[in-house]
Amino acid sequence: xxxxxxxxxxxxxxxxxxxxxxxxxxxxxxxxxxxxxxxxxxxxxxxxxxxxxxxxxxxxxxxxxxxxxxxxxxxxxxxxxxxxxxxxxxxxxxxxxxxxxxxxxxxxxxxxxxxxxxxxxxxxxxxxxxxxxxxxxxxxxxxxxxxxxxxxxxxxxxxxxxxxxxxxxxxxxxxxxxxxxxxxxxxxxxxxxxxxxxxxxxxxxxxxxxxxxxxxxxxxxxxxxxxxxxxxxxxxxxxxxxxxxxxxxxxxxxxxxxxxxxxxxxxxxxxxxxxxxxxxxxxxxxxxxxxxxxxxxxxxxxxxxxxxxxxxxxxxxxxxxxxxxxxxxxxxxxxxxxxxxxxxxxxxxxxxxxxxxxxxxxxxxxxxxxxxxxxxxxxxxxxxxxxxxxxxxxxxxxxxxxxx
Ligand code: LLP
Numbered sequence: 200x201x202x203x204x205x206x207x208x209x210x211x212x213x214x215x216x217x218x219x220x221x222x223x224x225x226x227x228x229x230x231x232x233x234x235x236x237x238x239x240x241x242x243x244x245x246x247x248x249x250x251x252x253x254x255x256x257x258x259x260x261x262x263x264x265x266x267x268x269x270x271x272x273x274x275x276x277x278x279x280x281x282x283x284x285x286x287x288x289x290x291x292x293x294x295x296x297x298x299x300x301x302x303x304x305x306x307x308x309x310x311x312x313x314x315x316x317x318x319x320x321x322x323x324x325x326x327x328x329x330x331x332x333x334x335x336x337x338x339x340x341x342x343x344x345x346x347x348x349x350x351x352x353x354x355x356x357x358x359x360x361x362x363x364x365x366x367x368x369x370x371x372x373x374x375x376x377x378x379x380x381x382x383x384x385x386x387x388x389x390x391x392x393x394x395x396x397x398x399x400x401x402x403x404x405x406x407x408x409x410x411x412x413x414x415x416x417x418x419x420x421x422x423x424x425x426x427x428x429x430x431x432x433x434x435x436x437x438x439x440x441x442x443x444x445x446x447x448x449x450x451x452x453x454x455x456x457x458x459x460x461x462x463x464x465x466x467x468x469x470x471x472x473x474x475x476x477x478x479x480x481x482x483x484x485x486x487x488x489x490x491x492x493x494x495x496x497x498x499x500x501x502x503x504x505x506x507x508x509x510x511x512x513x514x515x516x517x518x519x520x521x522x523x524x525x526x527x528x529x530x531x532x533x534x535x536x537x538x539x540x541x542x543x544x545x546x547x548x549x550x551x552x553x554x555x556x557x558x559x560x561x562x563x564x565x566x567x568x569x570x571x572x573x574x575x576x577x578x579x580x581x582x583x584x585x586x587x588x589x590x591x592x593x594x595x596x597x598x599x600x601x602x603x
Contacts, residue, residue, distance in 0.1 A: 200229060200478065205521040207559060211588045214480060214519045218557050220590065221583055223482040224499035226568050228593070230266070230586040232476040233564075237270045240472060243446035247453050249464040250316075252296050254431050255281040257469025257565040260582055262593035264288030267472075273316070275431070275467035279306045286313065296428060296465065298345065298395070300325075300366055307332055311340055317465075319343035319393040319428060321368055323377050326387070333386035343391030343428055346374050348412040352397030352405045352432065357510050361396030361409070368394065371416065378420055391465070392416065395430025398470060401441055403448045410456050417460055428465035429453075435474045437513045437562050444471070470565040477564035479504055479580070480519070483556045484535065493528045495552060500534025501541040502574040504560060504567050508540040515561040516544050524551040532558070536575050568594075573602050 200209050207214045210229050217227055240251065252273040255264065259281060265288045267274070273294025274285035285295055295315040300322065302310075307329055310318050320326045320342050333340040347368030350361045360367045369377060381387055396409055406429075413427060433444045453464060481499035488494075501508040516532050530549040534541040543560055552558075571579050578597035583590055 200232070202521060205523070207517060207519045207521075209478070209585045212585055212590060214478075214559060215557060217583060217585070217590060218480050218482065218519070221581055221592070222596070223480050223557065224497075224503050224580040225480045226477055226563065226580055226582045227480055227559075228263070228477040228564060228582065228584045230584050233263070233266060233473060234270070236472050236476060237267075237272065240446075240466075240468060241270070244450055244453075244464075244466070246450065247457060247464050249466050250294060250426075251466045251468065252294065253472055254467045254469030255285055256569060258473045258567075259284050259569050260593055261288055262584060263473065264290065275469075279309050282306075282309060282313065282315070292316070296343070296393075296467065298393070298467070304328065304332070308336075311336055311338060317341050317343045317391050317393075317426065317428070319345050319391065321345045323369075323373065323380075326377060326381055330381065330384055330386050339386055339388055341388045341390045343393040343426065344369060344374055344377060344389060345393045345395070346371070346413070346416060348394055348396065348409050348416075350396050350405055350408050350412065352400050353402060354397045354399050354432075354434070355510050355512070359397040361394070361405075374416065375420060378422055382422060389422065390424065391426035391428050392420075392424045393426075393428035393430065393465075395428075395467065396432060398432050399434040400432045401434035401444055403445045403452070406449055407452050410452050414456060414459065424460075424462055426465055427460070427462045428467065431467040431469050431471070433468055433471040435470055435562065435565075437474075437515070472565075474565035475562045477567065478517070478559040478561055479563045479567065481558050481560065483552060483554050483558065486552060486554055488528075491529065493526070493530050493552075495530055495532045495558075497532060497534055497543070497558060499543075499560065499580070500536040500575070500577065501538065502536060502572045502577050503534070503580050504543070504563055505570040505572070506563075506566055507543050508538070509570075514543060514563060516546070516549075517559040517561060518550055518552070519557040519559060522550055525549075526551045532560075536577075573597075576602060578602060
């Protein structure tokens with residue numbers, strides 16, 4: 200995505216052509232950016248030959264999951280819906296891992312029937328339930344135990360998952376208790392130790408601590424795990440000044456770990472694969488000026504892209520046509536929803552804008568469409584994929600008729 204003659208391009212297509220063809224708001228992905236991200240991730244960890252399971256919660260579009268499958272990746276799912284979608288995309292069950300603190304009986308039954316690679320269990324009660332279902336079905340189920348390593352991932356508070364105050368995983372004591380109680384079960388095969396400490400982590404150091412905790416845990420448990428699932432969480436550069444994640448360092452920490460433990464590593468990345476492959480294209484409906492501010496009212500809202508409202512997250516705003524005329528006022532880019540928090544960005548100074556101009560909101564591929572809703576009874580946007588000079592719809596715009 201780049202500017203040429205002041206026009207914003209997505210691959211070889213002028214973005215203004217896309218909004219003319221598909222309307223707004225529109226999620227627009229670059230297929231080749233997605234492919235590049237996958238290649239980069241795979242090559243960063245080539246020396247340890249991991250199984251990479253794309254975290255479907257970050258983006259569940261079927262065409263995107265088909266691309267994930269073509270790249271050889273598996274899927275990390277957290278619901279029956281995501282499992283069905285991953286299977287529909289052709290991802291093999293033996294590359295699917297299932298996480299989550301509250302998997303219900305129906306979901307567990309489905310996972311057992313489909314013989315997925317691992318159910319990563321997070322509590323004693325869940326393990327009892329999996330064992331009960333496995334016994335009923337007379338099958339042996341491969342499970343992972345998720346450890347809560349009590350590590351501060353130093354990320355947004357609302358997306359940190361690895362501390363004792365967070366609801367995820369088993370504390371060290373519970374982990375060891377459960378392991379001792381179930382390691383001889385006839386119906387369960389405890390194959391994996393899993394962990395996920397949070398999301399949008401830009402520093403490798405929390406991972407380094409996490410690996411130390413895992414090392415310690417494996418030694419204490421005296422159990423042979425076939426897999427260590429390290430979760431996802433690698434951060435991206437929503438702002439240019441954010442430092443980029445040091446994959447080299449993380450890889451070498453894992454290489455050292457593997458010298459001591461002969462296991463297969465699993466990763467569950469979402470954001471690092473898909474976030475920067477998409478923009479949300481939107482049109483200015485009105486501009487409302489006050490003494491202090493210019494409210495730029497867009498046709499996209501917090502129901503289309505929830506991250507700024509929910510976490511105060513930053514997403515850049517880009518004009519589709521640059522005019523290089525500066526307006527010094529504070530610009531608040533807001534949506535039409537009746538909530539003060541329906542605001543994408545407040546920024547001092549922007550280029551001169553007028554009503555009906557088009558804007559792109561950047562880096563929305565992860566937790567963009569997948570977190571969207573019908574709040575205010577607004578239909579969800581269309582998703583479009585750009586591949587060099589061509590565009591295609593990968594999910595139709597919702598029709599009002601279907602939600603009313
Ligand atoms: N594995 C597990 C068990 C997870 O809970 C998550 C994300 C991932 C993998 C993928 O993490 P990633 O590589 O994408 O960071 N909605 C929030 C993010 C919530 C993440 C939840 N878990 C956001 O928009 O920032």
